[in-house]
Amino acid sequence: MNNPYTTLFGKVPMQIIPRAQQTALVTNTFAASSPSQQVYAITGVRGSGKTVFMTDVCQTLAQDRRWIVEELSVEQDLLQGLVAKLNSRKALARLISEAEIDLSFFGVGVRVKGTQPIVDLTVALERMLRVLEREHKRLLISIDEAVNNAHMRAFASTFQILVRKDLPVFLLMAGLYENIESLQNEKTLTFLYRAPKIRPEPLGIRSIAANYSQTFGIDRTRLSPRTASSPPTRIPMPSVRFFFVRGPAGVSVQFK
Numbered sequence: 643m644n645n646p647y648t649t650l651f652g653k654v655p656m657q658i659i660p661r662a663q664q665t666a667l668v669t670n671t672f673a674a675s676s677p678s679q680q681v682y683a684i685t686g687v688r689g690s691g692k693t694v695f696m697t698d699v700c701q702t703l704a705q706d707r708r709w710i711v712e713e714l715s716v717e718q719d720l721l722q723g724l725v726a727k728l729n730s731r732k733a734l735a736r737l738i739s740e741a742e743i744d745l746s747f748f749g750v751g752v753r754v755k756g757t758q759p760i761v762d763l764t765v766a767l768e769r770m771l772r773v774l775e776r777e778h779k780r781l782l783i784s785i786d787e788a789v790n791n792a793h794m795r796a797f798a799s800t801f802q803i804l805v806r807k808d809l810p811v812f813l814l815m816a817g818l819y820e821n822i823e824s825l826q827n828e829k830t831l832t833f834l835y836r837a838p839k840i841r842p843e844p845l846g847i848r849s850i851a852a853n854y855s856q857t858f859g860i861d862r863t864r865l866s867p868r869t870a871s872s873p874p875t876r877i878p879m880p881s882v883r884f885f886f887v888r889g890p891a892g893v894s895v896q897f898k
């Protein structure tokens with residue numbers, strides 16, 4: 643049996659143990675009829691669970707048809723990437739062409755007769771977001787490993803304009819403290835300074851136990867966290883033998 647709780651960095655495990663409160667805070671805030679926040683910055687040291695937490699929030703919202711969730715990379719032109727990604731969604735491409743939004747200047751979509759192609763990415767996104775607004779849809783953008791580079795600054799400055807125009811656009815970005823701090827200290831990106839920060843909290847013992855019990859089909863009453871000094875409990879399983887050890891971060895399962 644493969645370990646469903648893989649600890650490879652950057653790889654989201656098959657089993658996500660919920661940080662239910664923090665996930666609900668973000669999803670409820672974003673999904674509110676008049677959201678009080680349109681951006682959250684997820685910070686913390688390497689391995690603290692930023693990527694997994696962000697993925698969990700994105701997956702939760704993506705289950706709702708009203709949400710369009712796009713993941714962007716800071717290594718590329720974020721704005722151009724976003725325009726292209728949105729236009730590659732079939733249903734959206736149709737609405738964009740119906741609204742006669744000409745994105746041909748960016749090498750996206752087709753030339754619309756009788757209109758000038760849009761040459762400014764902020765304008766293009768504004769027009770596209772108006773279409774989403776009309777359809778009662780919201781756009782969530784997620785950016786992992788956010789750093790203070792030219793792509794990110796250009797993106798954040800456009801995002802700021804779109805939010806000011808009351809468009810249905812939301813941002814989740816995850817990064818190391820120092821990178822998020824450097825970005826929010828940019829004079830032109832003051833909105834980031836006010837953006838609430840989330841630090842993924844340690845996984846709760848109860849959450850872990852509930853997830854182990856479900857994943858391995860073990861009776862919950864048999865799952866009790868042990869201290870490192872007590873002998874490990876071995877529970878024979880059909881194809882896997884494992885025991886619990888309690889470390890500083892909680893309980894971990896070791897596969898034998």
Ligand SMILES: Nc1ncnc2c1ncn2[C@@H]1O[C@H](COP(=O)(O)OP(=O)(O)O)[C@@H](O)[C@H]1O
Nearest residue numbers: 648649650652658659688689690691692693694
């Ligand atoms: N909610 C979670 N459920 C299960 N495993 C998790 C969870 N959060 C973090 N992990 C484990 O910790 C590892 C590191 O988490 P990750 O989100 O990649 O950290 P970061 O992005 O902060 O560097 C993941 O690969 C995963 O194994």
Ligand SMILES: [Mg+2]
Nearest residue numbers: 652692693786
């Ligand atoms: Mg990460």
